[in-house]
Amino acid sequence: MSGVNEPLPDGNPIYGPFFGVMGAASAIIFSALGAAYGTAKSGTGIAAMSVMRPELIMKSIIPVVMAGIIAIYGLVVAVLIAGALEDAKKYTLYRGFVHLGAGLAVGFSGLAAGFAIGIVGDAGVRGTAQQPRLFVGMILILIFAEVLGLYGLIVAIYLYTKQN
Amino acid sequence: MTNQKEQTELQVFKTVLLHCIIIITFPVISFFTSKIFIFDKLLGLETVTSNVYSAGVAIAILHIALGAFIYRAYFDTPSKLQMKSD
Numbered sequence: 001m002s003g004v005n006e007p008l009p010d011g012n013p014i015y016g017p018f019f020g021v022m023g024a025a026s027a028i029i030f031s032a033l034g035a036a037y038g039t040a041k042s043g044t045g046i047a048a049m050s051v052m053r054p055e056l057i058m059k060s061i062i063p064v065v066m067a068g069i070i071a072i073y074g075l076v077v078a079v080l081i082a083g084a085l086e087d088a089k090k091y092t093l094y095r096g097f098v099h100l101g102a103g104l105a106v107g108f109s110g111l112a113a114g115f116a117i118g119i120v121g122d123a124g125v126r127g128t129a130q131q132p133r134l135f136v137g138m139i140l141i142l143i144f145a146e147v148l149g150l151y152g153l154i155v156a157i158y159l160y161t162k163q164n
Numbered sequence: 165m166t167n168q169k170e171q172t173e174l175q176v177f178k179t180v181l182l183h184c185i186i187i188i189t190f191p192v193i194s195f196f197t198s199k200i201f202i203f204d205k206l207l208g209l210e211t212v213t214s215n216v217y218s219a220g221v222a223i224a225i226l227h228i229a230l231g232a233f234i235y236r237a238y239f240d241t242p243s244k245l246q247m248k249s250d
Contacts, residue, residue, distance in 0.1 A: 058176050059237045065187060065230065072191060072226060076219050079195075083215065139234060153223070157216055 011092050017085055019096030023103030024081040027156070030107030031074020031149075034114020038067030042121025049129040056129060062139065063121025066146050070110045070117070073153045077106040080160050095163070102156040109152020116145035179240070183233040190229055195222035 008014060042063035050057050081099045085091065124138030198221045203214035 058180060058240070061180060062234060062237060065184070065233060068187070069226060069230060072188075073223075076191075076195070076222060080215050080219060084212070135238070139238075150223075157219060161212055161216055163212065 008088060011094070012088055012090075013093055014088050016088050016091050016093045016096040019093070020081060020085050020091065020099035023096075023100035024078045024085070025103070026100075026107045027081065027103035028071075028074045028078040028107075030104075031110030031114075032071050034111035034117075034149075035067045035071035035074075036114070038070065038114040038116075038118035038121065039064050041118030042067065042125060045122035045125040049125050053129045056125075059135060060125040060128065063117055063125065063142055066142050067114055067117045067121070069146065070114050070149045073149050074106055074110050077102060077153065077156045077160070080157070084160070098159050098162045102159040105159065106149075106152040106156040109155075110149045113145055113147075113149035113152075116148065117142060120145055179236065183229070183236065187226065187229045187233065191222040191226040194225045195219065198222070 042060075046057065046060045046064070049060060081103060084095070084099065120138065120141045124134065124141065127134045128138060195218050199214055199218035203209045203217050207214075209217070
């Protein structure tokens with residue numbers, strides 16, 4: 001590292017970027033965790049249902065796609081934060097905290113949304129095989145679960161725009 | 165009968181694959197194209213502002229693609245109910 005002997009300015013400690021890096025990492029880690037749970041849980045439902053009703057596979061893929069979108073939310077925030085990371089000399093501690101908060105906001109919202117999508121997708125797909133009119137209800141519930149992740153994304157982007 | 169069934173299966177696979185590719189690639193492409201060409205070069209915005217706007221564009225494209233997939237899945241699937249006989 002260049003300029004080790006130069007003292008860092010006040011408010012720019014050497015560990016400042018640590019928080020930003022952790023924010024970027026937690027954004028994608030927790031979103032991917034939620035998306036993986038949603039994919040796996042609704043995938044078991046699809047696999048169980050398709051044995052008897054293989055013509056419904058196209059309809060029942062929707063929870064899996066929605067779980068994948070949760071991971072894209074995390075990816076967007078992680079890319080935004082990673083693009084704003086800098087050397088400790090130019091990176092204030094405040095920005096590190098803001099980036100950590102942004103990453104945790106989208107990460108845990110994505111985790112929660114992924115759990116909801118997984119459970120709703122599993123039960124909804126199994127139910128749709130027996131009563132096709134349930135499909136509209138399943139889509140609505142899935143959208144409301146997906147929106148939880150979107151709220152986290154909005155808060156994360158709003159935090160990301162905070163600068164000093 | 166079996167031939168036709170396989171064809172429809174291939175059709176379904178093609179449709180799902182096409183939509184998955186659209187949903188995965190279009191937001192990424194639109195993020196970087198809108199950032200580099202529209203918000204940075206054409207409008208000359210700051211880094212943070214252009215990042216936020218292009219993220220918004222990518223998310224909007226993503227939801228349009230998801231809506232197209234749900235529409236397709238809802239209206240393309242044969243709605244006739246196969247009664248189970250046992």
